[in-house]
Amino acid sequence: MKILTIVAFLFAICCAAGEELKSPDGQYEIEYDSSDPGKSGVRFKNAKTGKVLRDSFVNIPNHTFFHEIAWSQDSRYLAVIEGKTESMMEVAVFAFSPDSVEEVRLPDYRLNLLGRRLLVEGGRYHSVGELRWDERFLIFRCKGQWSDGPGDPNIDRDNWYHFEVSLAFVGRVGPAVPRLAAVAAFEPEKEDE
Numbered sequence: 001m002k003i004l005t006i007v008a009f010l011f012a013i014c015c016a017a018g019e020e021l022k023s024p025d026g027q028y029e030i031e032y033d034s035s036d037p038g039k040s041g042v043r044f045k046n047a048k049t050g051k052v053l054r055d056s057f058v059n060i061p062n063h064t065f066f067h068e069i070a071w072s073q074d075s076r077y078l079a080v081i082e083g084k085t086e087s088m089m090e091v092a093v094f095a096f097s098p099d100s101v102e103e104v105r106l107p108d109y110r111l112n113l114l115g116r117r118l119l120v121e122g123g124r125y126h127s128v129g130e131l132r133w134d135e136r137f138l139i140f141r142c143k144g145q146w147s148d149g150p151g152d153p154n155i156d157r158d159n160w161y162h163f164e165v166s167l168a169f170v171g172r173v174g175p176a177v178p179r180l181a182a183v184a185a186f187e188p189e190k191e192d193e
Contacts, residue, residue: 022047023075028096030069030078044078044094044101054094054101068131072138076176077104077169079138081128087151089127091140093178107180109165114146123148123159137181138167143188153188162188 020029031043044054067089068081076096083089093104114122123145130141143153143162153160168181 020045021069023071023078023096024073025075027075027098028053028078044096046098051099053096053099068129070131070133070138072133072169073135077133077138079131079133079140081131081140083127087125087127089129091128091131091138093138095176104176104178106167106178109167109180109183110142110144112180112183113142113144113161113163117146119146122146122161125151136169136176138169138178140165141186162186 020031022029027047029045029047031045042056043052044056045052067083070079071077072079078094078096080092080094081089082092091106093106095102095104110122110126111120114120126142126144128140128142130139132139141162141164143160146159146161149156149159162185164182164184164186165180166182167178169176169178171177
């Protein structure tokens with residue numbers, strides 16, 4: 001598990017345009033390209049046949065890009081943190097089969113967070129990080145604003161939430177339907193002022 005997290009981190013730092021990152025079983029690979037300012041995205045391929053399973057390249061400057069990635073240990077899922085900026089990021093998961101890649105619909109964990117304060121929408125800042133797999137669970141941390149306010153958590157700490165989210169991927173045949181397994185608050189380390 002730690003190796004996959006390290007691989008995801010290294011992918012974000014050192015993968016140049018056109019470089020590929022293979023799944024743990026070597027059956028799939030992703031190719032990330034952000035070399036052209038007017039085009040960015042990811043190509044998902046079957047590594048054995050070379051067939052492109054999904055091409056998410058877009059011709060929009062500064063479009064969504066991947067901040068972190070993590071393969072599940074069984075290579076069935078690729079989890080990514082995507083977003084235009086570090087203050088507006090979201091988790092996406094892709095299910096792999098030999099002939100296709102489909103985005104998996106995730107439970108609305110943010111609504112679960114906001115519901116704790118009887119809110120249906122939060123502030124403009126919401127980000128996620130520390131993406132990792134533990135067996136059939138996808139785990140990540142998120143932080144954001146309960147309502148719009150200063151963008152610095154040190155100015156108004158009570159307006160910011162910090163939670164660790166765990167999604168369970170159950171099912172052995174076909175893509176699993178993820179379930180919200182746990183949402184737990186955590187105390188963040190004090191951010192630099």
